[in-house]
Amino acid sequence: MQEIVNIVSYYFQYHGYPSATAYIPQQEITDSIQINIMLGKLGEYQVKNYSKHLKESAISSKLKESLQGKILRTKALEDAIYKINEMSGIKASGSLVAGSEYETTDVIITIEDSKKANAMLFFDNYGSKGSGVYRAGVSGALNNLLGYGDSLNYFAQLSDEMQKSYGFTYNFFLGNLKVSPRVNKSNYELGEEYESLGAYGSSLDLGVDLSYPLFINTTNSLYLTGGYVYRKLEDIYGSFGIDFNKESNAFYLGTEGTIGLIPNNILSYNTQLTYGDIKPKSVFLENSPVMGEFWKFNAALNNTYYFNNKISHILNISYQKTIGDYQLDSSETATLGGAYGVRACPNGFGEADSMILTTIGLRFNIFSPNFYITPFYEFAHGWNEDYLDNDINMAGREGKNDIFVDAVGLELLYIKPNGFYIKLDLAKAAYKYEADGKRRDRLYTSMGFYF
Incomplete structure (x- = not known):
């Protein structure tokens, strides 16, 4: 009899009622x-706060x-545990x-x-010529x-052509709403064959991002996202005494989350709808067709299917x-x-x-739990809408408003937890345009050290 009762209890616990208890009445x-x-009801939250820094009110605001x-x-x-985490x-x-109390x-x-602070020093060749x-x-x-x-995230970056970028994001919570004001600043000065133009410029982003979790559990999650960004862009050609300065305001709404309903499969996604308005700050842009209002939609899907603990299938789509x-x-x-697109280009x-x-x-x-080898194939199709002068600039394809590129390659990644990582991406174009005249093979390298 007791074995039957235990089986019934386990059945209900396995199907989402962790305190369920079966019993045989008289x-x-x-x-x-x-x-x-007896399915069991939630009594009280007993919070054992062993943190030296986190306030009790921060925990209670999420319950x-x-x-x-x-x-x-x-x-x-x-859901309660993940939101606190x-x-x-x-x-x-x-x-x-x-x-x-009873039941x-x-x-x-x-x-x-956990860690009060963390940092990473990184090097790569992901920049532009x-x-x-x-x-x-x-x-x-x-x-x-x-x-x-709360947390303060920061980054700073310098290129071999003295392009400097840095930024800060401060994250805090209002209940379960995550609020992230941010500022990013960068400047550049073109070198090599572009040096004679005397071209230099800067960009400034001031924004705030919002994220609210509707639900989080071990298999699925769903967040509502939104935000605003003000952007100021300066592009100056000193050799000609002209500039192409502009500023923009943009708002976005979106979703992001994970779906893990299929065994051995994890899917993450995000969507974003953006409305913006770009205003010219230069006489040379006042009649430009790219000035004014715009709408665009972005989406990304990343799926990993684990055949076993040694082999997995990767599918990533950006739109x-x-x-x-x-x-x-x-x-x-x-x-x-x-490095984040078709890696042969x-x-x-x-x-x-x-x-x-x-x-x-x-x-x-x-070969090692820390060493990953990923042969891949990737492709991209880009296009402009039907408007005047909508060509995509590429030698030998004048008058075309779309382009297709692809690559086959090998990604090598070694990660030493809490130590360092090294990543190599070797890629070669599978399809080549006859009139292109450019090399379409490439090696991207990145490494980082954790502190």
Whole structure:
């Protein structure tokens, strides 16, 4: 009899009722028996805060008191723990104990400190030819600064052509709403064959990003996102005494999340709808068709299927599409090449208003758990909408408003946890244009050291 009761209890616990208990009430046994199920209700949250920095109010602001007295479900428990874990500088775990009242179960939430600060020193050749291919920089975070799970993220970067970039993002929470004001600044001066132009410029971004989790559990999550950014761009050609300065305001709404309903498969995604307005600050741009309002839609999908713990399948898709017949400014267009595009092409290659980029690969870590080998094939198609002078600039393809590029290659990645990483991307174009005249093979290199 007890074995049957245990099986029934396990069935309900496995299907999302962690405190469910089956029992046999007093009865007269005949040819059948009655088994009662007590699903269990949420009693109290017992918070054990062992953090030296996190304030109690920061924890209580994330807990739903309205769930108390209701049937306890696994996903509701996971949701509470994961939302607390979104705070920086701490780690949270949960366990169950019998409550003080009949049919109730209390949730014990244990909080401990994690790293107060982290940093990474990195080097790569991901830059562009004019502003500097080789780059070095530092990025990191200072966690739990004010005791509310907040953080200050920072980065600084310098190229071999003295292009400088730096920025700061401060993250804090209003309940479960994450608010992230940010500032990014960069400047450049074109070198090599562009040096005679005397070209230099700068960009300034002032923005705020918002993220609100609708739900988070071990299999799925869904966030609503939004934000605003003010951008000031200066492009000056000193040799000619002219400039192409402009500024823009943009708002966006979107979603992001994960889906893990398929066994051995993890899918993450995000979508973003952007409305913006670009205003000229130079007489040379006053009649430009790229000035004014614009709309665009962006989406990304990243899927990993694990055949076993040694081999997995990778599928990554990025998409951008203008909405309407808007012609986008270069600050809003997509680029097909680079370390984050088709890797047989240089950074900045193939500017287009709309594009789709797909990478397919098989990832192996058969030699070492820290060493990953990924042969891949990737392709991108970019296009401009039907407007005047909509050519995509590429030798031998004058008059064409679209372009297709692809590559086959090998990605090598070694990661020593809490130590360093080294990443090599070797790629060669599979399809070549006869009149292109450019090399379409490339080696991208990146390394970083963690502190």
